[in-house]
Amino acid sequence: MLFNSLEFLLFLPTVFFLYWFVFKNQLRAQNVLLLFASYLFYGWWDWRFLSLIIASTFLDYFVALALQKSESPLKRKYLLGISLVGNLGMLGFFKYYNFFVSSWIEAWSSVGITMEVSTLNIILPVGISFYTFQTLSYTIDVYRKEMQPTKSFIDFAAFVTFFPQLVAGPIERASHLLPQFYKNRTFDYQNAVDGVKLIVWGMFKKVVVADNCAFFVNKIFENPEAYSSGELFVGMVFFAFQIYGDFSGYSDMAIGLSKLFGFDLMVNFKFPYFSRDIAEFWRRWHISLSTWFRDYIYIPLGGSKGTQWFQIRNVMIIFLVSGFWHGANWTYVVWGLFHALLFLPLLLFNVNRSHLITKSYGWLDFAKIGVTFFVVCIGWVFFRADSLSQAFEFLDYFFRADSFDLDFFTKQNRYFLTFIICLISILTLVIIEFIHVVKKEQELRFSNKIVVLLLIMIFFLGSFKNQLDFIYFQF
Amino acid sequence: MKKFIKKIIIYSFLLFIFLNGVSYLILKKLSSSEFYKPQFVKNANIENKFDYVVLGSSVGLTTLNTVQIDSALNLKGLNISMDDTSLTTHYLMLNHFYKCKKSTKKLILCVTPWDLTSQEYKLNNNDYRFLSEVNKDYVSHYYYTMEKEYFKKLYLSKYFPIIGVSYYNFEIVFPSLLTIFNEKKHNKFDDRGNFSYPNYGTSKKEVKVKDENILLKNEYFDKIYTFCVKNNIELIVYQSPLLGKKINYLNIPSGIILINHSDLINSNLFYDDIHVNSKGRTFCTLAFCKEKKWIK
Numbered sequence: 001m002l003f004n005s006l007e008f009l010l011f012l013p014t015v016f017f018l019y020w021f022v023f024k025n026q027l028r029a030q031n032v033l034l035l036f037a038s039y040l041f042y043g044w045w046d047w048r049f050l051s052l053i054i055a056s057t058f059l060d061y062f063v064a065l066a067l068q069k070s071e072s073p074l075k076r077k078y079l080l081g082i083s084l085v086g087n088l089g090m091l092g093f094f095k096y097y098n099f100f101v102s103s104w105i106e107a108w109s110s111v112g113i114t115m116e117v118s119t120l121n122i123i124l125p126v127g128i129s130f131y132t133f134q135t136l137s138y139t140i141d142v143y144r145k146e147m148q149p150t151k152s153f154i155d156f157a158a159f160v161t162f163f164p165q166l167v168a169g170p171i172e173r174a175s176h177l178l179p180q181f182y183k184n185r186t187f188d189y190q191n192a193v194d195g196v197k198l199i200v201w202g203m204f205k206k207v208v209v210a211d212n213c214a215f216f217v218n219k220i221f222e223n224p225e226a227y228s229s230g231e232l233f234v235g236m237v238f239f240a241f242q243i244y245g246d247f248s249g250y251s252d253m254a255i256g257l258s259k260l261f262g263f264d265l266m267v268n269f270k271f272p273y274f275s276r277d278i279a280e281f282w283r284r285w286h287i288s289l290s291t292w293f294r295d296y297i298y299i300p301l302g303g304s305k306g307t308q309w310f311q312i313r314n315v316m317i318i319f320l321v322s323g324f325w326h327g328a329n330w331t332y333v334v335w336g337l338f339h340a341l342l343f344l345p346l347l348l349f350n351v352n353r354s355h356l357i358t359k360s361y362g363w364l365d366f367a368k369i370g371v372t373f374f375v376v377c378i379g380w381v382f383f384r385a386d387s388l389s390q391a392f393e394f395l396d397y398f399f400r401a402d403s404f405d406l407d408f409f410t411k412q413n414r415y416f417l418t419f420i421i422c423l424i425s426i427l428t429l430v431i432i433e434f435i436h437v438v439k440k441e442q443e444l445r446f447s448n449k450i451v452v453l454l455l456i457m458i459f460f461l462g463s464f465k466n467q468l469d470f471i472y473f474q475f
Numbered sequence: 476m477k478k479f480i481k482k483i484i485i486y487s488f489l490l491f492i493f494l495n496g497v498s499y500l501i502l503k504k505l506s507s508s509e510f511y512k513p514q515f516v517k518n519a520n521i522e523n524k525f526d527y528v529v530l531g532s533s534v535g536l537t538t539l540n541t542v543q544i545d546s547a548l549n550l551k552g553l554n555i556s557m558d559d560t561s562l563t564t565h566y567l568m569l570n571h572f573y574k575c576k577k578s579t580k581k582l583i584l585c586v587t588p589w590d591l592t593s594q595e596y597k598l599n600n601n602d603y604r605f606l607s608e609v610n611k612d613y614v615s616h617y618y619y620t621m622e623k624e625y626f627k628k629l630y631l632s633k634y635f636p637i638i639g640v641s642y643y644n645f646e647i648v649f650p651s652l653l654t655i656f657n658e659k660k661h662n663k664f665d666d667r668g669n670f671s672y673p674n675y676g677t678s679k680k681e682v683k684v685k686d687e688n689i690l691l692k693n694e695y696f697d698k699i700y701t702f703c704v705k706n707n708i709e710l711i712v713y714q715s716p717l718l719g720k721k722i723n724y725l726n727i728p729s730g731i732i733l734i735n736h737s738d739l740i741n742s743n744l745f746y747d748d749i750h751v752n753s754k755g756r757t758f759c760t761l762a763f764c765k766e767k768k769w770i771k
Binding site for chain 2: 006020187189192193196414417418448452455456459460461462464465
């Protein structure tokens with residue numbers, strides 16, 4: 001079920017009504033309701049994949065209980081291993097099996113050996129990367145004795161499947177979200193109003209910014225050689241806003257929806273395109289994933305301690321894994337590598353935290369923001385392209401800089417109109433975020449008038465007819 | 476909680492009223508324009524009685540030039556074809572034409588084999604162009620019948636215009652705004668409803684022509700025929716050229732005149748496999764004018 005679908009328009013008020021009116025002050029009943037609502041929400045795509053979530057839920061629930069009872073370090077390691085193998089095994093099979101098989105065949109064929117290994121017709125279950133990481137955080141935290149496991153299966157299952165963030169995050173830590181299922185939740189007016197505003201903001205980013213930009217992005221990336229450098233540049237920038245509007249829009253809606261039910265989710269994006277270097281970008285972009293990697297991979301590997309070689313190794317691992325998490329394609333791996341290469345100099349010169357010290361923005365900072373945005377856009381080319389050759393072809397044509405005309409966007413009335421709408425919507429987004437950045441506000445706050453204006457824009461400028469799935473559903 | 480629900484209801488209600496009000500005005504503006512064919516038929520400063528009209532999809536729009544026919548045969552004709560449509564829309568357009576108090580002696584129905592054999596009746600891509608006329612029963616009934624989804628966006632626009640206007644915002648809102656500045660603006664057709672593709676085309680080598688036998692199955696063809704009989708219109712079925720095909724219609728009713736130009740022209744007169752280019756249009760129209768059987 002999509003947040004911007006008609007079914008959800010019926011689903012949400014029904015669940016909201018039952019939650020706050022029928023099961024008011026009945027914690028257990030509310031959690032059961034959330035669990036079944038979440039199963040319905042997820043099963044709407046394909047009910048068969050519910051079995052994977054349920055299997056993952058059972059596995060981690062019982063592993064965590066067993067971890068609590070066991071004091072033997074070896075047994076605890078085995079238990080953690082079972083959880084890791086079970087969860088990552090499912091993720092690996094559904095997401096990476098075909099990739100590894102075809103890469104294996106290609107590797108041998110490059111040295112002249114032909115292999116006959118067939119790939120499988122595997123459908124990627126929606127959101128598997130997100131809920132797998134969420135349940136793993138629970139088992140790992142219990143293993144580290146950083147949290148007590150829950151005895152309530154319902155609470156745990158509701159935490160794993162919590163519908164606002166089930167399929168595209170934020171990837172919540174068990175230590176942050178799970179305890180919220182134990183406590184009585186009371187309706188908070190201001191929280192609910194903030195939630196509605198976030199939902200509208202997220203919808204604007206998705207339907208107006210992302211889906212309109214997608215119209216051009218799809219055409220330009222399909223056939224880059226047909227466009228001038230100027231058009232390719234606009235295509236890159238539009239994709240930057242498409243993926244940001246799409247993904248952060250979903251996160252905003254997820255956080256807003258959670259607020260309606262009395263839950264608090266972590267902030268996933270903090271105005272990332274106002275970053276002054278790549279290190280800052282990664283502190284502002286997909287925060288729930290980058291902090292997950294930091295806490296469960298980077299720090300256990302030694303983090304930024306140890307020799308420079310160790311540091312370089314750890315950074316390379318973390319970025320490559322991050323790239324690979326996004327999809328089973330070498331383009332994502334190269335995207336991760338590209339960011340690692342941008343990040344490493346900052347780490348080695350010990351300036352990867354300098355943005356934390358600088359409090360206000362000067363002219364130099366705006367220049368840095370421009371440069372950072374440009375290199376991020378270059379990275380997005382790898383992220384968006386279907387293959388490495390297509391990405392390099394795109395960049396090759398772009399850097400030839402032979403022509404900067406923008407005829408493509410004006411050749412038809414429809415194109416010109418969409419182009420203008422893209423510019424207006426991007427400008428609206430940038431201005432609203434810029435005001436927040438200057439005011440140093442971490443979360444969005446705006447008046448009711450702005451919300452009404454955004455709603456009007458959604459209805460009259462939104463791309464409903466060419467509506468697309470959220471990009472991050474595929475990850 | 477009460478305060479929240481109250482506020483949500485008040486804001487939603489006011490916004491709903493506002494959006495529907497604006498959408499109503501948008502449709503009203505479009506309805507008084509000549510932008511799309513349905514509005515053109517209704518509002519254009521043209522005759523009410525025609526010797527013939529050309530009705531069809533993009534092949535009807537781009538193959539027969541009514542200006543050329545009128546000048547050659549001293550007739551009064553109009554092209555009411557609309558691209559990306561099928562017989563279902565043609566039937567709606569014919570109804571609309573008559574409801575607009577217009578009439579014709581002859582109807583030249585431009586058909587395609589895939590449409591005549593189809594028995595799947597659903598909404599066509601450009602049917603939204605009738606949205607400004609959704610308050611008319613024949614249009615709303617058409618939407619109700621053709622929209623197969625549970626949530627009938629176009630039909631429900633009769634009551635809540637924001638639904639269709641929002642969904643087709645590019646196609647409805649912006650043309651409507653455009654007509655504020657130019658009421659006579661047409662969406663890619665001339666003052667007699669014709670449109671032509673440019674003068675380049677497939678430039679393919681000669682294609683071997685294959686015969687194809689077609690059995691008419693589409694019940695909307697019968698509806699159009701019945702409509703013609705009832706209104707004393709002579710129905711002429713016209714098959715425009717198709718690259719590499721010779722169509723043989725096996726069961727066209729005997730009272731209907733068939734002009735079959737499916738294998739009339741060479742590949743250099745095509746724009747693509749099913750549409751002629753500008754030169755092709757002139758050639759086909761001339762050939763059509765020479766067909767004695769429809770001119771009495």
